[in-house]
Amino acid sequence: MNSALPRVLIVDDERSNINILGNLLAPDYEVVVAIDGASALRRARAATPPDIILLDVMMPDMNGYDVCRLLKADAATRDIPVIFITSMGEEDNEAYGLDIGAVDYVAKPFSPAILKRRIQTHVELKRLRDHYQHLSATDPLTGIANRRRFDEAYAAAWQSALRRHEPLALIMLDVDRFKAYNDHYGHPAGDRCLQRVARALHGSLVRADDLLARYGGEEFVCLLPATDLAGGEAVARRLHRAVRELDLPHEHPEVAGRVSISVGVAVAWPAAGGEPERLVAEADLRLYEAKAGGRDRIVAGGAVSDGSGQA
Ligand SMILES: Nc1nc2c(ncn2[C@@H]2O[C@H](COP(=O)(O)OP(=O)(O)OP(=O)(O)O)[C@@H](O)[C@H]2O)c(=O)[nH]1
Known part of the structure; x- marks a missing residue:
């Protein structure tokens, strides 16, 4: 399985929020950032896509829900887990975020230690899924596609x-x-x-x-x-x-x-x-x-x- 540092994409229009999350994750993750929805989609579709996306909801132009819907509609980005991190902590918002395909929804203020563990769990699940997907598509004798x-x-x-x-x-x-x-x-x-x-x-x-x-x-x-x-x-x-x-x-x-x-x-x-x-x-x-x-x-x-x- 891939042993390189997992890549996390932080999407937030507020630099201070990006810095808080970036500092929390930097030792254990390769951190990539986007300050709006359009650049988040570009980074998600890059040749080396992120293993997980931390997504703010309230952003100008395209909000986080729209970004999530577009990610889930595209076969190339559908399997990247998305966690909403937002101050919109009402139950309806959380249910909606999960309905449109996020794996988790974290309301601010959050506990850094708990958030880090949740991210780690989802990255591990994603890597296991990738591994089994690769196995199910590969011929065991020759290593080429089956x-x-x-x-x-x-x-x-x-x-x-x-x-x-x-x-x-x-x-x-x-x-x-x-x-x-x-x-x-x-x-x-x-x-x-x-x-x-x-x-x-x-x-x-x-x-x-x-x-x-x-x-x-x-x-x-x-x-x-x-x-x-x-x-x-x-x-x-x-x-x-x-x-x-x-x-x-x-x-x-x-x-x-x-x-x-x-x-x-x-x-x-x-x-x-x-x-x-x-x-x-x-x-x-x-x-x-x-x-x-x-x-x-x-x-x-x-x-x-x-x-x-x-x-
Ligand atoms: N060692 C090995 N043999 C395999 C494998 N898969 C299929 N075979 C063998 O490949 C052979 C194919 O035989 P045939 O279909 O009769 O064809 P051929 O002898 O190649 O003759 P032509 O195709 O007509 O030139 C069989 O003996 C199979 O057992 C494998 O994974 N490993």
Whole structure:
């Protein structure tokens, strides 16, 4: 689990309040501040987001409730715990703050020692949640994304491609004659081979949005947003070469003495009502053709138009 200091974002239009909270937390937290709602949202959406947000209610322009609602409506910031710290201590206000998604509501004047413990509890819970989320999305053998993570990312990428009128490329690939590899070298060696293949494949991807996942067994999938067929083929060639360059021995009469992969590439221009499964089936079909054609090769094609007329 992450051992760096947790990052706390303090949002308050009063400098003196920021100083009090900042001094209380500074030894144990990395403190980030915002003096209005707009900059609070910016900091929450930053590349390194805060682990917790301490939010004032009464602020000019955008009040704390509005900031909290916007944070909870955005998938990128929804899971950051928010604690209101405010002089508006009435029961109705507190109930409202909790209703819109805050994990806690602290009325002033507060006990610094108690507040600090409450913050610590919520940060620990958040870190545990992050840890389990990571575990549930990761393939334990190879450390890359698992099928569940792929399914989620694929659904989101399809929607995003639909909105932006962009193509979406998909690569399915599979280690050749892997049953024979296991039979010859043993299952533990097969596991190590899959780990090395996964690392090589992962190292061949350059765009942050591209996702490599273990699809199952010795099969991997690669999701390439905003990529057409030519782009998909270019990535497929890099993946294929990376595995070849590993130069892992594979003694089997039907492989070329080293571990190789067969690769299928397909592309779709998602349209409303289109079926995301068709692109997966298309990439799978190309992979099947690569196997049937002799393995250790790439087969690309079969744009799925889904009625958009752009394929
Ligand atoms: N060591 C190891 N083997 C695995 C793992 N997952 C799947 N396999 C093995 O991968 C093999 C896949 O075999 P097949 O589906 O027959 O395919 P293949 O032998 O690779 O043949 P082609 O795909 O047709 O080239 C099976 O023997 C599985 O047991 C794993 O996590 N570790």
